[in-house]
Structure formats: C-alpha cells, structure tokens
Amino acid sequence: MRRSESQVAIAAGRGMVARRERSLLYVPEPDTDAHRAILAHFLDAADDRAAVTAVGDALIGDEFSSGPLVALRWDTDLHVLVMGAIELRSDHPALPMITGAGSTSWVERVLRTSTPGATVEVVVGDEALDGTDVSLGSVPAGGFRARLALAGLDATPAEVSDRVDEHAEIAHPEFGDPADVGHVDPEPAGDRAHDVPGARIRPLDALQAVTGGDWMEESLGLRPAPASSRSTAPSPAPAPPPSPGAPPLDDEITLAPEDLGLEQAATLPPTTSDRPPAVVSRVCTGGHPNPPDTGRCRTCGAPVDPDGAPVRVPQPVLAVLRLPDGDEFPIDRAYVLGRRPDASVQRPGSHAVDLTAIEVAGDAAISRTHLIVSAEEWTVTVTDCASRSGTAVVPAPGDDPVTLEPWVPHEVPIGATVYLGGPTSVSLGPPPPTASAS
C-alpha cells in the first residue's frame, strides 16, 4: 500500500487539526459538544471519504450552527468542504481561495488533475511552522499548510466541479483498503519538531487535554486556610509547566492578572497573626491597613493614597463586639452567638466557615444558635440563624430597627446595636488602635 506523501504543517493556536491518512479536519474553535462530536465522527469513520461525508452529515444535524471548520480529502482528487467565515487558499489555479462566509450551509469544491503525482498546497488560518508535520491523529493548531499528493485520474482533463459527487466510488486498490486506515506506519522522523505518533489519539482525549476538562463546572473549591495552618506548610506538588503550544481557552481567562485589575499586592512581613494574608488593602500614612478604595484611614483619619501600592494583610480587626456582660471580642473572624451555639451551623447551600462560639446569657427569647457575626474583608455582617424570635439591627441611634431575614447576611456599621430575639443586645464598637502595618 502506498504511503501518503502528503505533509501537513501546523501553526500554534487554540483550534484543532485532526488527520487521517488522506483526510483532514480543522476546527478553529473546538469549544462545544457539537465540535467534539464532529471530530469523533470524522476520526471514527470507516475511510477518508466516509469521514468527510460524516462531517457534512453532522453539520446538517446541527442545523449549521456548529461554527467554522474545514474538511479535506485527497486521493484521486481533492475534495474541499468549508463551513463558516474561514478562508482556504490553494496554489491550484482553479481554486485560489474559497470561504464559507455568507453561506448558511457549507461550500464545497472538488479539484481533479490528470497528472499523477501532482501536489496541491492548501493553506488555512495562521502561518504554519516549518518542520511540523501531522501524519495521523489530532493536535492543537491555529491553522495549517498542507502539501497534498494527488493520484490523478488517467486521461481525465483537469476540471473543477462545484457538484459534490457523494456517491463517487473510485476504486483504486493501490490506495489501500479502508481496513488499513490507522495501521500506517508514521513517516520517518526527519527534521520535524512536532511529530505525531502513529497511534490514533482519540479526539475526546485530545480535546480534554486542550480544555483541561470540565473546568467551568467546577469551582476549585478552595477553603480558607484553617487558622492553625502556617504558610510554611508543605505546599502541593508544583504545577506541571504548560505544554508547549497549549492553546489558551478563551479571552477572559487568558488575561494577565494586571488586566484583571488584580492588585499585584506585596505581602507584608509576617505579623503575629497566623492567618493567610488574604485581604487586599492600602496603607495610610500612619501605617494602618484600609480598604483599598477609601480616601481616609478608618483608624486614624490620615489620608490613604488611592494610587499607592496595595498590600495583602491577614483579615484585619474591623470592630469590637461587646456583650451585655461587658466581654469584648475582636471581629476579625466569624462568631456564632446564642444560649448554647452550635459552631457547625452554616447557611444552607454555602461553604462551611470556621465559627467561634460565644454564649450569650439573657432572656429566653435568645435561641440556642441565634446569630452569626462575621468579618469578611472590609465588611462586618450579621446573619440570623433562623432564630425563633428573630434579630433586629439598629444601625445608628435614632434609626429604624431592621428585622433580618433568616440566613441573609446583613451589613452592619460600627456603632450598630443588634437585638437577639428581644431586649438583649450586642453592639459593635470601633476596633482598638492597631499596630502599624509596616
């Protein structure tokens, strides 16, 4: 059986080139189940002609909504199928360029040549890298340049046909038996940077590798580090370096942190806190950490430069919680209050948060587990834990009381008074003067 003399060089990119012996499929944006299905149909078909037919069938099945792609098949002639706003150029005088733009279905050409051994060069997408060659299988690519060897039909004049001859059965035994597809030895390794091994790569595996699996459906699920862990704990195995030429996924997630407006915040020297430096802040002229957008220090009133470099600090103490008996607690974590509170309580549907239990003595209107008081970055919130008698907040003296909805956190300012079920109340005072941040 004749080995293919055709070569397919590829450009780096976020698309996919899949090659069989004498056919090729290029999908510039392989993001969807529809594309995975098309790639699977292409690679699983019985032979090269069936493979391109399968692509057409899949496009019809998707009602032409799948997005751009290019399919090629070459043996005795060159069959080109282009869907969508993608351009294919060739050096054949009868097919300088073809594009599917403007067509609701796809466009096709068949190029024939009477000269055996003629080659046609086909170029799609970004400029291909010299020295690459995909002989079989699928790889990430942003375009390709294929030099395709055509067998030619004896004594057939060169012609271009717009009609797709779906049932053309041109038997040329010397081009091999469909059953041999997939068993061709890889072309001898030459000066090629990106050889593809002869074994077929399942398209779904290849796409998984490109897209990293079901990332969109999964949160990384990272919990805040427990208070007792230190940053010197053994870190997880370092991430493997990104594979060369691995395409980025989409615009949003290829943005660099600077583009995201993320503060490239330095971490302050270790303080007495054993919490991770998780909160971005800006420091006032007096050295106190503040919310990054504030203009005046919440501790000392000094100016905070809005263009100053942000720094990361452990959760600061935002306020002081005062109990009826005079006890005070710094609000730099989450507390659960009640007659005998359950520290494992959590808002239905949310991540568990580490809670410190505080018993509040008072009238029986206070539930066993009544209220959560929490510091989250720069906001103090209180959350009623579906208590029997409810929770009311008076944000400042003279304000109307606000009755809390169970489990809906409520932002409270310093100076607020929070009533637990009845006359018993706790209040939020200003934080103690903090040590300088630097």
Next chain:
Amino acid sequence: MHGLGEETLPGDIELVVRSLTASGSRASSVSDWAAASEQGAMHDRNEDAWGQRAGTLFVLADGMGGRPAGDLAAVTAVASLLDSLSMVTDLDGWNRCMATASHEVRDAGLRRGHDRIGAAVGIVRVLDGRGVIAHAGDVRIVRLRNDQVQRLTTDHTVAHELDRAGLTADAVPGAHRRLGALTVFLGGTDSWRSFGVRSVDVRPGDRLVLLSDGVHRHLTPTDWTDAAAMHSSQGMADHLVVAARRRGGRDDRTVVAITVGAHP
C-alpha cells in the same frame, strides 16, 4: 417578662426594639436610575444585558466571553430574574430564583446546541426602604457614600479563591491560565449555589452602581471621583462606560447606576 425555662412564643421583635429605642423614619427609595451599555471589540455582539422592574429591582448580566451564545445567556438570565425576584424576601426564595435562572440559561443554551453557556450576574433591589444585593461571578456592585467608594461584592473568580486560601497560582495546577475564570455563575447545574446575597444599609444620598467587568477592570480612583460628581444617574453611568473605553477596554461595557433618596 419571660418565664425562666419556659417556651415563649416569638414576639414581634421590631415592636420590642421600637419600645426600647427612640426611632425616627428615614426610609429610602430609588429616586433616579439609568444605564449605559456598549458593545466592545471582543465579540460580534454585545454580550452584556441589563434590565429593571418598577424602579426597584435591577439586574445586570455578563455572558461568559469566548463561550458561544454569551448574549443568549445574559438576556435569559436578566429576563428570568426580573420575573421571579420582585417580591422574594427570604433565602429560600433567593435560592429558588437563582436556581431557576441558572437552569433557564442552561436550557436556552442546550436548545441551541451550545454546551458550556454561562453568565455572571449582579442584582440590586431596594424595597420598602431596605436594600438587598446579590451576585454570581464578576459583575461588581459598588456603593458611593459621602464621597467614599465601597465595594460591596467580591468577585467569584479563581484568582479570588486563591487569595482567600492564601495560595499563589503556582500552587494549583492549571490555575495560571484560569485566573479570571468564574467559580460561581448562572448556566450550570450547580454553578449558582455559592452566590452572594447580602442585605445592605441604604440611605438617602447613596449611589449604588452595578458594573460589568468590561468596566470595573479599567477604572481608576479618579474615574470614581469624577463619576461621583455627576448628579444624574445617567451622567454617572455614561462617564464610567466612557472612562473604561478610553482606557482601552475591549470587552462589552455596561453600568447601571441607582441614586437613593428619601422615601417620599
């Protein structure tokens, strides 16, 4: 007033508290609102969508870029939430509305043959003098009060989760390429569950602003100072969108600005 150790019927805590405090009435409501939205250079259609209902409920959705049908996701999310959220007050109600919206986005995508459809969303509701905000993803809600800018939401992104856990991107395989990826959004079966919801103080003079990431990633403190000086909500919304455009933002840009006044 309560017998020791006896089960007591829940009293009306508000009455109890009012009897203990001298309270006046400073209820607030929306006095003015406006929106500005323009398509960016990234996609061939605007994949932000916004809507409001009765001047009390405001929703801004940002279809996930790079996914097919970002605009479908955004519009579906806004329509669903405007429909369901108007009178909901309890957490169960919020959960139901967010779940419904997420499923409707997903279904809309599947009907069109799109997998992996998604939208970030921000919601502001001012009802009976009370404010509630909610969000999933990287739509931000900001409050301007007394010339101070206060961010009311933290983005649900991979980058933020790394921060919360005190980790760098090196510590988690694949994180470098996904810093902006959303960890909470509408359009997945369970992707909505950790949405943020919070009841907030609203006072006359407050401005509440919803911003899609095509705007908030590009704003500087000066932009906010200038925007705060705009008396009208339309002026503020326009100013923020134009500022983001001038700084080279390529994504779609949408701002919904709400001004709070005294309850008439």
